[in-house]
Amino acid sequence: MSDIQLWTLVFVGLSFTLYIYIAYRSRVSDTAGFYVAGGGIPAPANGAAIAADWMSAASFISMAGLIALSYNGYSGSAYLMGWTGGYVLLAMLLAPYLRKFGKYTIPDFVGDRYNETARLIAVICAIVVSLTYVVGQMAGVGVVFGRFLGVNTTVGVIIGMTIVFLYAVLGGMKGITWTQVAQYSVLICAYLIPAFAISNKMTGIPVPQVGFTQIMAELEALQAELGFGSYTSALTGTDQLNMFLLTASLMFGTAGLPHVIVRFYTAKSVRAARYSALWALFFIALLYTTAPTVAAFAKVNILEDFNNTAMDSLPSWVTTWTDVGLITGPDGGTPADLNGDGLLNFTGAAAQTANEVLINNDILVLASPEIGGLPAPIVGLVAAGGVAAALSTASGLLLVISASVANDVYHKRINPQASEKRQLLVARISMAGAIVVAGYLGINPPGFAGEVVALAFGLACASFFPTLVLGIFWKKCTAAGAATGMAAGLAVTLAYMFWTVEIWGNGDGILDIAATGFGVIGMVVNLVITIIVSQFTTKPSETVQQLIEDVRYPGATALVAAHASGELDAEPLHEDDPPTR
Amino acid sequence: MDMNQRREYWRANLRLMTVLLIIWALVSYGAGILFADALNAVSFMGVPLGFWFAQQGAILVFLILIAIYVWRMDALDKKFGVEEYEEEVHHS
Numbered sequence: 001m002s003d004i005q006l007w008t009l010v011f012v013g014l015s016f017t018l019y020i021y022i023a024y025r026s027r028v029s030d031t032a033g034f035y036v037a038g039g040g041i042p043a044p045a046n047g048a049a050i051a052a053d054w055m056s057a058a059s060f061i062s063m064a065g066l067i068a069l070s071y072n073g074y075s076g077s078a079y080l081m082g083w084t085g086g087y088v089l090l091a092m093l094l095a096p097y098l099r100k101f102g103k104y105t106i107p108d109f110v111g112d113r114y115n116e117t118a119r120l121i122a123v124i125c126a127i128v129v130s131l132t133y134v135v136g137q138m139a140g141v142g143v144v145f146g147r148f149l150g151v152n153t154t155v156g157v158i159i160g161m162t163i164v165f166l167y168a169v170l171g172g173m174k175g176i177t178w179t180q181v182a183q184y185s186v187l188i189c190a191y192l193i194p195a196f197a198i199s200n201k202m203t204g205i206p207v208p209q210v211g212f213t214q215i216m217a218e219l220e221a222l223q224a225e226l227g228f229g230s231y232t233s234a235l236t237g238t239d240q241l242n243m244f245l246l247t248a249s250l251m252f253g254t255a256g257l258p259h260v261i262v263r264f265y266t267a268k269s270v271r272a273a274r275y276s277a278l279w280a281l282f283f284i285a286l287l288y289t290t291a292p293t294v295a296a297f298a299k300v301n302i303l304e305d306f307n308n309t310a311m312d313s314l315p316s317w318v319t320t321w322t323d324v325g326l327i328t329g330p331d332g333g334t335p336a337d338l339n340g341d342g343l344l345n346f347t348g349a350a351a352q353t354a355n356e357v358l359i360n361n362d363i364l365v366l367a368s369p370e371i372g373g374l375p376a377p378i379v380g381l382v383a384a385g386g387v388a389a390a391l392s393t394a395s396g397l398l399l400v401i402s403a404s405v406a407n408d409v410y411h412k413r414i415n416p417q418a419s420e421k422r423q424l425l426v427a428r429i430s431m432a433g434a435i436v437v438a439g440y441l442g443i444n445p446p447g448f449a450g451e452v453v454a455l456a457f458g459l460a461c462a463s464f465f466p467t468l469v470l471g472i473f474w475k476k477c478t479a480a481g482a483a484t485g486m487a488a489g490l491a492v493t494l495a496y497m498f499w500t501v502e503i504w505g506n507g508d509g510i511l512d513i514a515a516t517g518f519g520v521i522g523m524v525v526n527l528v529i530t531i532i533v534s535q536f537t538t539k540p541s542e543t544v545q546q547l548i549e550d551v552r553y554p555g556a557t558a559l560v561a562a563h564a565s566g567e568l569d570a571e572p573l574h575e576d577d578p579p580t581r
Numbered sequence: 582m583d584m585n586q587r588r589e590y591w592r593a594n595l596r597l598m599t600v601l602l603i604i605w606a607l608v609s610y611g612a613g614i615l616f617a618d619a620l621n622a623v624s625f626m627g628v629p630l631g632f633w634f635a636q637q638g639a640i641l642v643f644l645i646l647i648a649i650y651v652w653r654m655d656a657l658d659k660k661f662g663v664e665e666y667e668e669e670v671h672h673s
Contacts, residue, residue: 073632074617074632074635074636077632077635077636077639080635080636080639081609081613081639081640084639084640084643085605085609085639085643087647088601088602088605088643088646088647091651092598092601092602092647092650093598096654210626213626213627213628213633216627216628217627232621232628232631233618233621234614234617234621234632236618243614244614247610247613247614248610251609270665271654271658271664271665274650274651275651277647277651278648278651281643282644285640285643285644288640289636289637289640289641292636292637549587552587552591553582553587553590553591553663554658554663554664554665555663555665
């Protein structure tokens, strides 16, 4: 066993022990505890949990690689701004009001505010969005285990599933939340420590956000010398339009993702929900302002040291990553010396001629301690961080699926008389079922996994965001309007995404708009249709309008309290002339 | 709160939100994307300014915007006597 394997085992083992201990400490016995941790999580802890929930394998493992390699610097910023800007929308437009509303799930809000048709559409969206998202997380766990512990992907995924099963089924949202706080701590240390070390080594300034400004001129010179495009130049024309749309889709999509929104139900009060958003973005910004620096440092290292190394003395990390197929040669095999100069050339000429080596985005963060020559314990810590990022997101998504099945379908539609105990059992069974499905899909990922995540954002953006915001800010928004709007937004977005898939050969789309950024156009369609249809259909009942009025102000209000305690459920919420309160 | 106070509270909330969201859009879509090319002519700590906004500045401004929102809403809650420093809203 190598040093790196040993240290990985130590850190992954320690972190798993911690998660199981927390799971044991936070067992729950009622549905409020299972779905929303009893609504009793303090804001800083809730913020850390949101951050861990939010920062997935994609943020931790892939993002820096996306910026440095596939987006060549500036244009990768769409992800940086898109995945943080959504929190401003969440904090101001959704979090306080949904917390005041005080139920368990997004379909709960949609169903109570609008009607049962809208609830059904929301349940389907929530499950589809969450399932597509969770697949990538399980695959991420597999990558880390495969590379660092040398076990095969299937075993890696099964180990990950077992751990999630233990704390998610036992502790529900309460177990998940406190585990996520621990997972956040692990992943942020794993991300920041190597970044500080590399920054200090390369620039003498330990803070990477400052350090990376020192190497930008050098990086630009290297990029130009080797034929890559400029790292910092802005985009123009269609590229600029697409970046604009992608950034917007990611922002509004973030504010519409069910596993993020549901976290604001767990806050202690309306005020705590606002503070949760602040803490969450603070914790997220620590990683998101560091990611572009990791990207820039790694790019300099790769261009300066890795490029032009002699073929017979490649560093050891090249061999290990070649073994798992994430560093490849021109024909998908091993790196090859095409021009016969005895050196491995990594240049920007890939578009014209085959490059001698291709580096997968996913390895940049995981390999950056080795690329930067840091010691083995740090490499092990980074591996544990990658696993923490993937597991924490997976558990949040699994909770949404379980709550949708047990609360929105079973309790609300099939068996409204179900006892507390019975509901909890159904919730646990559906959680276990979801874990098995996610694990299976993680081991056998569908071939279009990459597009699927973009699809999840597009759907969340085109369906939930406008419906929720109009539901709070426009009392006269009608059920028919919301249902048609959601359905239209979804249909347009899905249609465009399928239409541009390669099989139909319309890859360029309309006006060269990329499918990944189309969600925001679907959102506009949803908004317009909801507003038009609302003009001609039955206005919401007095009770619903009064409920929305009450939701807008913090503190206790009679109607919201009655609704939250379930008293209103027996009454016809959506019919006029209800008993006035 | 009576009806008039409620209306006043809600208006103040909407005003604050509008101002903050305009800044939000200007920084991300404006400085980070639409005007990035023009701003790149200016150098900030040795980095082109448009690029810096897209990779660092926008995120920092987002954080400041939420901080201002939380702080101003606390003040608004206090002014209208609906602050919830100790008590919790009952959860179902």
